[in-house]
Amino acid sequence: MNARGRGHAGDIDPADQWVFDPNTGSYELRLTPAAADSPSRSASSRPSAPRQRRSTDGETVSIPSVSGKRAGDRTSAGGGVDPTEDESRLPGQRRRARAATPASAGGGRRAAGKTPAGGGGRRKSRAKAGTSGKQKALRWGGGALGLLLIAGCTGGYFIYQQLDGNINKVDVGMNNDAVTDGPVNILVMGTDAREGKGNTGYGDTGSVGHADTTFLFHVSEDRTNATALSIPRDMLTDIPTCPTKQPDGSIEKIPGEQNARFNTSLGQSGRDPGCTWRTVEKLTGVKINHFMMADFNAVKELSTAVGGVEVCAAKPINDPKSHLNLEAGRHTLKGEDALAFVRTRHSVGTGSDLSRIELQQQFLSSMIRKMQSTDTLTSPSKLMDLANAATKALTVDEGIGSVSKLVDLANDLKRVDTDKITFATVPVVDNPEDPATVILDEAKAKPLFKMVQQDKSLSGTKKKEKKAEKPAAAKKVPASEVAVNVANGGGPGGAAQETVDWLALKGVTNSANAGNAGEQLERTRLQFTSDQAGQAATLAALLDLPKSAMKQVPSTSGEGMDLTLGQDFTGPGDPVSAPDKTPEGVQNVNAGNKNICAK
Numbered sequence: 001m002n003a004r005g006r007g008h009a010g011d012i013d014p015a016d017q018w019v020f021d022p023n024t025g026s027y028e029l030r031l032t033p034a035a036a037d038s039p040s041r042s043a044s045s046r047p048s049a050p051r052q053r054r055s056t057d058g059e060t061v062s063i064p065s066v067s068g069k070r071a072g073d074r075t076s077a078g079g080g081v082d083p084t085e086d087e088s089r090l091p092g093q094r095r096r097a098r099a100a101t102p103a104s105a106g107g108g109r110r111a112a113g114k115t116p117a118g119g120g121g122r123r124k125s126r127a128k129a130g131t132s133g134k135q136k137a138l139r140w141g142g143g144a145l146g147l148l149l150i151a152g153c154t155g156g157y158f159i160y161q162q163l164d165g166n167i168n169k170v171d172v173g174m175n176n177d178a179v180t181d182g183p184v185n186i187l188v189m190g191t192d193a194r195e196g197k198g199n200t201g202y203g204d205t206g207s208v209g210h211a212d213t214t215f216l217f218h219v220s221e222d223r224t225n226a227t228a229l230s231i232p233r234d235m236l237t238d239i240p241t242c243p244t245k246q247p248d249g250s251i252e253k254i255p256g257e258q259n260a261r262f263n264t265s266l267g268q269s270g271r272d273p274g275c276t277w278r279t280v281e282k283l284t285g286v287k288i289n290h291f292m293m294a295d296f297n298a299v300k301e302l303s304t305a306v307g308g309v310e311v312c313a314a315k316p317i318n319d320p321k322s323h324l325n326l327e328a329g330r331h332t333l334k335g336e337d338a339l340a341f342v343r344t345r346h347s348v349g350t351g352s353d354l355s356r357i358e359l360q361q362q363f364l365s366s367m368i369r370k371m372q373s374t375d376t377l378t379s380p381s382k383l384m385d386l387a388n389a390a391t392k393a394l395t396v397d398e399g400i401g402s403v404s405k406l407v408d409l410a411n412d413l414k415r416v417d418t419d420k421i422t423f424a425t426v427p428v429v430d431n432p433e434d435p436a437t438v439i440l441d442e443a444k445a446k447p448l449f450k451m452v453q454q455d456k457s458l459s460g461t462k463k464k465e466k467k468a469e470k471p472a473a474a475k476k477v478p479a480s481e482v483a484v485n486v487a488n489g490g491g492p493g494g495a496a497q498e499t500v501d502w503l504a505l506k507g508v509t510n511s512a513n514a515g516n517a518g519e520q521l522e523r524t525r526l527q528f529t530s531d532q533a534g535q536a537a538t539l540a541a542l543l544d545l546p547k548s549a550m551k552q553v554p555s556t557s558g559e560g561m562d563l564t565l566g567q568d569f570t571g572p573g574d575p576v577s578a579p580d581k582t583p584e585g586v587q588n589v590n591a592g593n594k595n596i597c598a599k
Contacts, residue, residue: 172245182221188291189292210267211265214231214263214276214280216452227421230425236439237282241254254275285567303334307332311359312329312597313329316328320346419592420457426440427583429441444583481538487516490566490567492569495571496565523548529555
């Protein structure tokens with residue numbers, strides 16, 4: 001830690017400021033040396049106002065005082081000098097012993113319960129003998145910050161307040177709140193840009209970088225499960241026109257492109273992460289809340305910070321291009337070896353990017369397990385190393401562009417268990433016109449995207465999901481007797497006319513395009529009267545509408561039914577409801593599975 005401007009910060013061991021809370025299973029920052037069972041101050045004690053100090057970069061930073069202390073209270077609950085007596089010191093930092101004693105040698109620590117020299121009249125420590133650091137816990141708030149864990153990208157990010165300045169931000173024109181009540185969708189990107197310390201020697205020489213590794217991390221509304229959809233970099237897709245903010249504050253619109261490689265949505269032609277953001281939204285139909293982007297160095301530094309990540313090879317791997325040489329079996333990799341593992345493809349599977357994606361999913365799953373393990377969570381030094389590595393490698397949107405916002409987001413998402421995180425790959429097929437690229441397998445991809453859109457788990461949860469209900473039984477009428485007005489209230493552009501044309505082919509000749517609906521709907525809705533129940537039953541069967549889409553209203557003479565296409569509508573003939581399980585043939589792995597080996 002940078003100790004400039006912090007008084008005797010050189011005598012502080014940052015690891016000693018972190019304590020383990022057995023109730024939450026998390027390490028939290030203790031800013032005061034008070035013992036776990038120290039008596040509290042009188043309720044009449046007035047908390048002092050937040051103090052300010054000058055940071056090393058000249059910015060004034062507010063430092064909350066410990067609640068329940070007055071400026072005149074110079075004795076800490078643990079028996080030492082209260083930090084409020086010296087404005088140059090951070091809360092909870094220990095003072096250097098006034099006289100060299102065996103207890104204070106080697107780091108300035110005092111023996112528990114001893115009064116330092118010159119400290120006459122001060123209270124003695126009442127810390128319980130034998131109480132370990134793991135048993136001493138301090139809750140969030142009141143001058144304390146905790147650790148941050150976000151499962152995703154390279155497994156997680158632990159953010160410490162002093163590292164806030166490491167975070168890079170990009171204004172992509174979408175400033176969403178850090179926390180939302182609904183599902184959370186985070187676009188996680190790994191770029192192959194050579195720029196930046198530790199990245200030279202990788203990627204394309206002179207390139208500004210591509211979207212080298214990308215996945216959409218979806219966390220369910222009830223926070224019981226998560227899905228990470230890996231997007232093949234060589235998949236052809238449409239990149240929409242995107243506005244990008246220039247250094248002078250002006251906005252430049254980068255023209256869109258059809259049938260382009262997905263990885264060109266970042267870096268190429270001046271595209272920023274917002275362009276990849278918009279591309280993924282257009283591809284999947286899922287609204288994204290935030291993005292996180294990391295570089296090559298993130299894998300090296302984070303894998304080293306946790307002491308290595310275990311991977312498995314079912315056969316020997318020798319890839320001269322990534323410089324990975326592994327014997328069959330299990331290995332613990334970090335640094336350059338870890339990066340080589342997630343970059344290799346020529347000696348595994350089909351030798352394609354799809355095989356590399358499977359390696360990356362194995363690595364990330366293992367890293368998530370390692371970061372959530374007791375070995376990591378009970379090691380303050382590892383947490384601090386992770387914080388330093390993660391923040392230096394991290395670029396985010398403005399909505400989560402500070403440690404406090406990232407902490408809020410992490411607290412919201414940390415309830416997801418590892419065995420409820422599923423990695424899946426967006427299904428593709430070989431491009432017959434270009435063997436170096438792939439194209440979307442729409443038959444498998446559409447229902448997979450619907451599962452994410454409708455917040456359905458790929459892993460299964462303790463909460464039993466209710467299957468989509470079919471409309472109540474009603475006697476169908478011939479298709480020629482069905483009359484319906486079709487409006488687009490959230491479906492793809494042109495969906496209303498496409499549906500009218502499709503229905504005509506099915507015999508529903510009395511249908512009309514009502515244009516854009518007056519409201520946007522998340523779910524498709526068919527509105528009908530009791531006299532039109534037979535027509536509704538016929539139309540529901542044709543469009544595979546669930547019971548939840550049916551809305552019966554009071555009779556109104558002479559009007560046809562109203563079908564409003566919602567955001568769940570992808571095309572006529574496609575089921576509106578998402579399937580209850582992962583579509584057949586979609587590659588997926590569970591993050592809790594320890595028996596996955598590269599083949």
